[in-house]
Amino acid sequence: MAWSFGDGFDLYTAVADAFNGYWDSGTPTSVTLVTGRFTGSRGLSIGAPSTAYLVKSSGQNDAVHHINIAFQQTGAIAGSSLCYAVNFIDAATTQCTIVFRSDGAILLVNGGTTGTVVATYTGAFPVASTWYSFECEVTINNTTGTFKVRKNGNTVDDFSAASLDTQNSANAYANKIQVGCGAGVIVQQIDDLFWRSDASSVAWMGDVRCYTRMPTANSSVQFTAVGTRTFVLGNTGGVTSVANRAIYSPLTLTYDGTITSVFITTSGTYTGNIKGAIYADGGANAPTTILGTAINVITNTSIASVATFTFSPITVVVGQKIWFAYCTDTANGSSVFLGSAGATGLSSTTTTYAAFPAANPTSLASGSSSVGSVVVTMSNAGAVADPQQDTTTTYVYDSTAGHADLYTIATIGSTPSSTLAVTTRAYMLKSDTGSRTAAVQLKSGATTVASSTLTLTTSGWQWTWRTDTVDPNTSAAWVAANVDAALIGPTVIA
Numbered sequence: 315m316a317w318s319f320g321d322g323f324d325l326y327t328a329v330a331d332a333f334n335g336y337w338d339s340g341t342p343t344s345v346t347l348v349t350g351r352f353t354g355s356r357g358l359s360i361g362a363p364s365t366a367y368l369v370k371s372s373g374q375n376d377a378v379h380h381i382n383i384a385f386q387q388t389g390a391i392a393g394s395s396l397c398y399a400v401n402f403i404d405a406a407t408t409q410c411t412i413v414f415r416s417d418g419a420i421l422l423v424n425g426g427t428t429g430t431v432v433a434t435y436t437g438a439f440p441v442a443s444t445w446y447s448f449e450c451e452v453t454i455n456n457t458t459g460t461f462k463v464r465k466n467g468n469t470v471d472d473f474s475a476a477s478l479d480t481q482n483s484a485n486a487y488a489n490k491i492q493v494g495c496g497a498g499v500i501v502q503q504i505d506d507l508f509w510r511s512d513a514s515s516v517a518w519m520g521d522v523r524c525y526t527r528m529p530t531a532n533s534s535v536q537f538t539a540v541g542t543r544t545f546v547l548g549n550t551g552g553v554t555s556v557a558n559r560a561i562y563s564p565l566t567l568t569y570d571g572t573i574t575s576v577f578i579t580t581s582g583t584y585t586g587n588i589k590g591a592i593y594a595d596g597g598a599n600a601p602t603t604i605l606g607t608a609i610n611v612i613t614n615t616s617i618a619s620v621a622t623f624t625f626s627p628i629t630v631v632v633g634q635k636i637w638f639a640y641c642t643d644t645a646n647g648s649s650v651f652l653g654s655a656g657a658t659g660l661s662s663t664t665t666t667y668a669a670f671p672a673a674n675p676t677s678l679a680s681g682s683s684s685v686g687s688v689v690v691t692m693s694n695a696g697a698v699a700d701p702q703q704d705t706t707t708t709y710v711y712d713s714t715a716g717h718a719d720l721y722t723i724a725t726i727g728s729t730p731s732s733t734l735a736v737t738t739r740a741y742m743l744k745s746d747t748g749s750r751t752a753a754v755q756l757k758s759g760a761t762t763v764a765s766s767t768l769t770l771t772t773s774g775w776q777w778t779w780r781t782d783t784v785d786p787n788t789s790a791a792w793v794a795a796n797v798d799a800a801l802i803g804p805t806v807i808a
Contacts, residue, residue, distance in 0.1 A: 316516065317372040318735050318783050320382075320508035322524025323347065323356045325739065327702045332368065335768070335777035336739070340368045344498065350505040351384045351445040352523065356702075357505035359388075360398050362498035365426075375404075375487040376511035381412065382449045382522040384505040391418045391442050396496030398504065399427045402452055402480075402488035409454050409488050410480040412461075414439070416500040422452065422461040424479050427496035433461045433475035445505070447521040454488050456481035467521030487513075508734065519734055529695035529721035530632050531570055533801050536717040539697040541708025543569050545688045547578075547638060555584060558667050560641040560675065562593070562601050562660040565688055567634050569696040572627040576608070576638055578686035580615040586644025588612040590623035591671035593637040600660065600678060601637035604671050620686075630690060632699075632724075638688060639675075643667035695721040698804075703741045705775060710804065713746060718805035720757055725798060733792035738802050739779040744770035751807040754778050758800050759787035767807050 329342035344362030395416040413421040420438040423429040453460040459480030463473040547563045590608035593601030608623035660678040697708040740754035753764040765780040
């Protein structure tokens with residue numbers, strides 16, 4: 315049975331997060347999270363020697379291993395430092411190691427990072443600060459070992475060597491990898507790591523990219539959501555208050571949930587009244603229908619105060635554009651904080667304070683944007699859609715055995731040519747006394763599958779996860795439409 319395991323490093327707030335049940339162990343010292351090779355992605359920067367940044371056991375005694383990795387060296391392509399390395403291990407014995415040398419060569423060595431070189435792929439990464447995709451095949455054997463490399467998705471070998479000694483234990487296999495670094499003089503970065511192994515052969519994968527797709531909307535929910543997200547409006551700058559002028563500030567939501575409050579900041583002592591409202595966007599960068607009017611009117615705000623508008627809950631979704639608007643009834647020479655002149659807001663003097671808010675406002679002119687913030691109370695999907703785990707800032711919880719949530723997942727900008735695997739992950743913690751077990755689920759079509767049952771603790775967060783190399787609903791290779799339609803979410807086992 316083939317083994318598959320990968321990481322795009324996008325979910326972690328700190329490197330140590332990787333070791334809480336996903337990777338088996340590791341040493342986060344001198345490893346940092348950096349911008350990955352694609353917009354919005356993250357990678358790891360390795361800049362100091364360590365024998366074990368990341369460790370993962372497969373539990374399978376396989377002879378053939380493929381490591382697919384995105385790699386770049388930010389320092390000059392020069393010297394002979396043995397830097398980023400992947401060790402192939404049988405229990406405690408290192409069979410062989412792939413090493414990225416600072417002069418642009420990729421080595422295969424017998425044993426650990428500083429072992430005997432058995433194959434050298436020169437000129438593998440000739441240009442600094444350039445991302446390359448490498449897929450390396452290693453076969454473990456003491457006489458017929460092999461090392462092959464394909465670069466940037468090539469369909470033929472860029473490098474191949476055979477009849478190698480890649481074995482040090484009594485067994486012609488490896489069941490663990492260890493990501494490390496032999497020297498810290500050159501900074502090297504990795505992203506989109508994928509490890510696949512099998513007893514006799516592994517198909518070539520090509521250039522592999524990890525798409526991290528977060529929940530976007532509730533499909534069916536039984537858990538309770540906790541937490542809010544605050545979206546900042548406008549920029550700093552002062553504009554003198556004007557009676558009967560409405561200010562409209564745009565905002566595109568990156569989470570779904572409900573809006574119940576909006577804050578604005580004032581400067582100076584304003585003696586008058588301010589109304590607030592939230593509008594929909596009609597698609598032409600202008601406010602249209604009214605989604606909600608503030609329950610309260612703000613009166614006589616003082617210098618440097620934060621005034622709060624309260625709304626009956628307004629449901630919003632990821633990607634939705636809204637407009638927050640307010641209108642004052644008094645021009646008293648004091649300032650209401652607004653955005654810098656010429657910012658992204660709009661203003662209108664055709665709607666009087668008495669008539670505000672009015673749908674489909676007209677005579678809108680480019681103007682300033684409010685200084686303040688819109689608070690969104692998270693939906694269940696929004697509460698667990700943080701780009702990197704935020705522990706107890708936003709989350710969902712439940713204690714009833716059998717309860718489960720299912721969420722839709724975010725779309726991606728392009729359709730991949732193929733999908734090697736879908737890994738479903740959840741970060742969990744127990745907050746009550748007694749025993750509690752849970753899992754993460756994936757639903758494809760009529761079929762729901764779950765990760766192994768995780769026994770939760772109060773002492774630390776843990777990852778629960780499963781990897782599906784085929785669609786569980788069809789038992790065939792994943793197709794993009796079925797990935798798009800998949801639902802994911804947590805479940806309480808007991």
